[in-house]
Amino acid sequence: DQQVKQNSPSLSVQEGRISILNCDYTNSMFDYFLWYKKYPAEGPTFLISISSIKDKNEDGRFTVFLNKSAKHLSLHIVPSQPGDSAVYFCAASQPNTGNQFYFGTGTSLTVIP
């Protein structure tokens, strides 16, 4: 059962514009959320995280928004750059399950120059 879902398999955005990647989850016990970026033939790279006590976390061009009532998070990239083209995974974790992360299925972002 997929507890973390990314319903858009792909997204294309013009360079300089905003990219918005979405993620939904079903488990209300999830308490910590992360975004990873993955280039082909490489491992996922940690981008940004957010705890459930916050609704926004910003790091440079990347901002993650969390809406707990909707069980939804999003990653905003502004401005988008061609080097941002990659697959983006959201992940979630909860207390008392060890260190297990639950990953979404990924969204492939293409930034068009």
Place this chain on the structure above:
Amino acid sequence: DTEVTQTPKHLVMGMTNKKSLKCEQHMGHRAMYWYKQKAKKPPELMFVYSYEKLSINESVPSRFSPECPNSSLLNLHLHALQPEDSALYLCASSQGPSYSYEQYFGPGTRLTVT
């Protein structure tokens, strides 16, 4: 330095072979992980080591055998694999065995079982 290294980068093995994947980190992290990732799928957790002890085994077949010789090293021993085990095997580490520590991933080993 947030680097996790994995060797080899690519591995082709027959179903009767025995091979090992290696993972190393020098960040002082005390939790290490093995994941399996198939094409266009999310990473699937296989094993978790916390303070060099196996803490999670996600019902992985016994033909995969993990080993944590010390806090910096993690091995995955492979024996009698099946073609469906072909995948990208990712190692990760985190500061400690807490759900709120981000995990840092290595580049992976691309395994092909023939």
